[in-house]
Amino acid sequence: xxxxxxxxxxxxxxxxxxxxxxxxxxQRQYRRKFGAAFKQRHEDALYRPAVELPTDDSLxxxxxxxxxxxxxxxxxQHGHMVDAMCALLDKETDYIAVISxxxxxxxxxxxxxxxxxxxxxxxxxxxGLGAARGGWEKVIAxxxxxxxSFKLALQLVNRSGAVSEAKLMDFRxxxxxxxxxxxxxxxxPDVAETAVRAVELDKFCAGVDQMIGLNIxxxxxxxxxxxxxARVAEQHGLRLQADGAFHLIDTHGHxxxxxxxxxxxxxQHHTLDQLHVDGLTLLLDVPxxxxxxxxxxxxxxxxxxxxxxxxxxxxxxxxxALSEGSITLIRExxxxxxxxxxxxxxxxxxxxxxxxxx
Numbered sequence: 001x002x003x004x005x006x007x008x009x010x011x012x013x014x015x016x017x018x019x020x021x022x023x024x025x026x027q028r029q030y031r032r033k034f035g036a037a038f039k040q041r042h043e044d045a046l047y048r049p050a051v052e053l054p055t056d057d058s059l060x061x062x063x064x065x066x067x068x069x070x071x072x073x074x075x076x077q078h079g080h081m082v083d084a085m086c087a088l089l090d091k092e093t094d095y096i097a098v099i100s101x102x103x104x105x106x107x108x109x110x111x112x113x114x115x116x117x118x119x120x121x122x123x124x125x126x127x128g129l130g131a132a133r134g135g136w137e138k139v140i141a142x143x144x145x146x147x148x149s150f151k152l153a154l155q156l157v158n159r160s161g162a163v164s165e166a167k168l169m170d171f172r173x174x175x176x177x178x179x180x181x182x183x184x185x186x187x188x189p190d191v192a193e194t195a196v197r198a199v200e201l202d203k204f205c206a207g208v209d210q211m212i213g214l215n216i217x218x219x220x221x222x223x224x225x226x227x228x229x230a231r232v233a234e235q236h237g238l239r240l241q242a243d244g245a246f247h248l249i250d251t252h253g254h255x256x257x258x259x260x261x262x263x264x265x266x267x268q269h270h271t272l273d274q275l276h277v278d279g280l281t282l283l284l285d286v287p288x289x290x291x292x293x294x295x296x297x298x299x300x301x302x303x304x305x306x307x308x309x310x311x312x313x314x315x316x317x318x319x320x321a322l323s324e325g326s327i328t329l330i331r332e333x334x335x336x337x338x339x340x341x342x343x344x345x346x347x348x349x350x351x352x353x354x355x356x357x358x
């Protein structure tokens with residue numbers, strides 16, 4: 001190694017030592033100045049045990065006042081709808097199996113139910129008693145929450161008829177299997193008694209299940225075109241929906257009545273300009289409408305307006321002009337159904353009625 005290389009190496013070592021000594025001195029000065037501030041141990045708030053969180057109501061109130069809590073509208077509305085749905089479950093309308101695990105479990109504990117829920121021919125509803133928030137709420141398959149109890153409910157009746165005793169037996173057995181898997185307590189109502197109630201409920205529903213139609217036929221030489229019908233319907237607040245009919249929606253978002261093609265050919269946006277219609281029908285689904293008597297009055301007014309603007313006539317099912325006397329008789333029949341449903345505690349247009357008449 002030459003003298004020049006030795007000299008350069010010495011210079012490099014000296015520079016490194018100088019930097020090291022300077023950094024050490026700076027750190028010593030920093031610790032001397034600020035070290036006292038860190039001698040007391042501070043707990044990391046992110047890892048503070050949950051049991052140490054404040055539980056005093058007055059303190060919680062102060063925290064809520066200091067920091068406004070925002071709830072997303074969808075979350076708030078969803079919570080409301082869930083509670084309302086669970087409140088509808090009743091032994092008169094559903095077969096309800098109650099499963100109570102020894103400790104809170106998640107929705108994945110009901111895997112067997114999620115796999116078979118469409119095998120019973122009627123709607124299946126699941127509600128859980130929330131371990132954290134309390135109260136019954138709808139349970140979905142991918143819910144991240146834990147529950148201390150479940151209600152598995154099989155609806156007894158819809159417009160296709162009553163649930164069969166065989167399906168009730170299958171549902172009962174499924175609930176029993178789930179409870180056995182969880183080593184949980186279970187309450188299983190009697191299947192035979194429930195089957196009798198289902199038949200009785202179906203008989204009642206069939207007796208009040210009324211669909212009222214007012215037909216609108218064009219006058220001689222008058223042709224009803226799809227575009228013209230759509231224009232007039234939309235002027236009166238009816239909107240074309242996926243079922244091929246124009247619907248008038250009430251304040252709750254439910255159909256008050258609908259306007260359809262008399263021969264059931266659906267209206268479609270892309271074919272309106274090619275469609276020629278022989279007649280129209282306004283339909284009122286009595287059990288599914290709030291205050292159906294008043295709804296019928298509104299439908300009659302609308303039928304007259306549509307008939308006038310389309311140069312048509314209001315007729316009955318036999319294509320005979322509908323008289324005031326006939327309209328009065330129809331309204332009386334609707335009022336009788338409305339009263340009968342109220343007497344049986346199934347209010348026309350209520351959430352309970354809409355699910356039974358679906």
